[in-house]
Amino acid sequence: MTAPPAPGPSLLATPVLLRELFVDRLGLLTRARRHGDVARLRIGPKTMVVANHPDAVAHVLVGNAGNYTKGIGLAQARRVLGDGVLTSDGPGWRDQRKAVGPTFTPARLAEQLPVVAEEAGALVDRLAARIDEGPTDVTAEMTTLTLGVLGRAVLGADLSPYPDLGEIFETVQDQAMLEAVTLGAAASWRPTPGGVRFRAARRRLAAVVDDLLDGRPASDGLVDRLGEGVDRATVRGRITTLLLAGHETTASTLSWALHRLSRHPEIRRRVRTEAREVLGDRPGDVDDLRRLTYTGQVVSETVRLHPPVWLLPRVAVDDDVVAGYRVPAGTDVVVCPYAIHRDPAWWPEPEVFDPDRFAPGRSWSRDAYLPFGAGRHFCVGSNLGTAEAVLVLARLCRDLDLRAVPGRGPAPEPMLSLRVRGGLPLTVHKPEE
Numbered sequence: 022m023t024a025p026p027a028p029g030p031s032l033l034a035t036p037v038l039l040r041e042l043f044v045d046r047l048g049l050l051t052r053a054r055r056h057g058d059v060a061r062l063r064i065g066p067k068t069m070v071v072a073n074h075p076d077a078v079a080h081v082l083v084g085n086a087g088n089y090t091k092g093i094g095l096a097q098a099r100r101v102l103g104d105g106v107l108t109s110d111g112p113g114w115r116d117q118r119k120a121v122g123p124t125f126t127p128a129r130l131a132e133q134l135p136v137v138a139e140e141a142g143a144l145v146d147r148l149a150a151r152i153d154e155g156p157t158d159v160t161a162e163m164t165t166l167t168l169g170v171l172g173r174a175v176l177g178a179d180l181s182p183y184p185d186l187g188e189i190f191e192t193v194q195d196q197a198m199l200e201a202v203t204l205g206a207a208a209s210w211r212p213t214p215g216g217v218r219f220r221a222a223r224r225r226l227a228a229v230v231d232d233l234l235d236g237r238p239a240s241d242g243l244v245d246r247l248g249e250g251v252d253r254a255t256v257r258g259r260i261t262t263l264l265l266a267g268h269e270t271t272a273s274t275l276s277w278a279l280h281r282l283s284r285h286p287e288i289r290r291r292v293r294t295e296a297r298e299v300l301g302d303r304p305g306d307v308d309d310l311r312r313l314t315y316t317g318q319v320v321s322e323t324v325r326l327h328p329p330v331w332l333l334p335r336v337a338v339d340d341d342v343v344a345g346y347r348v349p350a351g352t353d354v355v356v357c358p359y360a361i362h363r364d365p366a367w368w369p370e371p372e373v374f375d376p377d378r379f380a381p382g383r384s385w386s387r388d389a390y391l392p393f394g395a396g397r398h399f400c401v402g403s404n405l406g407t408a409e410a411v412l413v414l415a416r417l418c419r420d421l422d423l424r425a426v427p428g429r430g431p432a433p434e435p436m437l438s439l440r441v442r443g444g445l446p447l448t449v450h451k452p453e454e
């Protein structure tokens with residue numbers, strides 16, 4: 022007997038689903054759990070299966086991962102960024118995964134942390150110049166910080182001569198997302214203002230990466246490993262993709278963490294107390310990181326509620342059966358960490374920001390926690406990204422007090438990563454003694 026198709030809304034719901042795909046992707050995928058462990062969303066000619074239950078997720082990402090390649094948005098991301106470890110699959114992906122491996126070992130992390138600490142110090146100085154002044158957009162600052170770290174600690178290159186890099190990445194991502202949600206109708210070659218902006222941004226990005234390559238960066242050999250046996254266009258794509266994967270996610274984590282801290286003075290105080298006890302006046306190193314336990318919990322809780330990679334898209338290569346339902350070859354199967362992390366079946370009071378969920382000795386649903394993905398595509402930079410977020414938060418809370426501007430909280434913008442729509446204005450103050 023063949024398995025039945027997964028349950029989901031009728032084909033007549035296409036106009037509603039299409040609208041939601043455009044204006045409320047997070048809501049659409051969160052509501053999909055109403056249909057059960059997996060849901061089938063038919064949007065015109067496109068069918069998308071959403072894996073809602075952790076067992077279904079584990080099947081797609083781990084147990085039967087060999088039957089799934091990366092999916093929705095991949096073609097668009099590859100067109101705008103190039104063919105990098107984040108945007109590829111198959112043998113090309115395997116080679117790159119091998120090439121980046123040596124850059125993300127614990128020994129390398131210990132060498133990378135002083136750079137993180139230096140960039141954190143520069144960030145504190147920039148923000149300290151704004152003490153008791155008007156609101157400052159901290160999202161732009163987080164992008165500057167994470168690009169600085171990535172450039173120096175991973176690629177061995179100084180990216181400070183390119184202050185527009187964050188904005189360029191925003192423009193190329195906007196185009197990739199627009200193409201993905203309009204199912205290709207908004208192609209980048211069109212003579213629209215967005216298309217023109219995108220093409221200019223892509224040219225600039227290529228020029229920046231070429232500059233970087235021509236400067237023969239003093240990396241740990243990563244750039245050479247990525248360039249082995251491939252032409253300039255290919256290596257450019259590989260570096261561009263790594264640049265995006267390595268800075269956006271950590272910048273998003275830090276921005277959302279600062280938003281949460283700005284609204285919870287008691288949590289901010291706990292982070293400050295811990296930072297003072299552990300770091301004293303020092304910049305922070307690997308041993309300190311292990312002792313910044315509560316700050317680590319704040320980061321874990323931030324990426325639960327605001328996972329920067331909010332969607333893990335896959336495509337089934339051959340027919341499969343997931344949680345008892347038929348998934349024909351070629352079906353888009355998606356896992357939405359944002360929705361799973363807010364599912365009351367796995368997380369009590371899921372909307373509450375409570376870092377103590379992750380306190381030592383507390384048990385929590387590991388299978389329903391996917392901020393870094395799972396299986397063979399598990400994030401290569403998870404240790405660096407986490408270490409960076411923890412150390413920067415500790416330094417910011419130790420040295421400054423960042424407070425919310427009264428009014429509505431920021432809205433999420435689910436692009437290639439989960440951005441803060443319109444930036445995050447906070448005011449900067451001296452911390453209490």
Ligand code: HEM
Nearest residue numbers: 106107266267270271274330392393394398400401402406
């Ligand atoms: C808090 C920060 C970060 C988060 C939340 C995060 C999250 C993720 C997730 C969920 C994936 C899996 C994507 C999938 O399965 O389709 C991923 C993959 C990846 N991440 Fe991260 N990431 C972070 C930081 C970093 C950093 C700092 C780097 C590099 C410097 C990095 C490089 C990559 C790469 C290259 C991949 C592709 C891996 C593959 O496909 O094999 N990430 N990341």
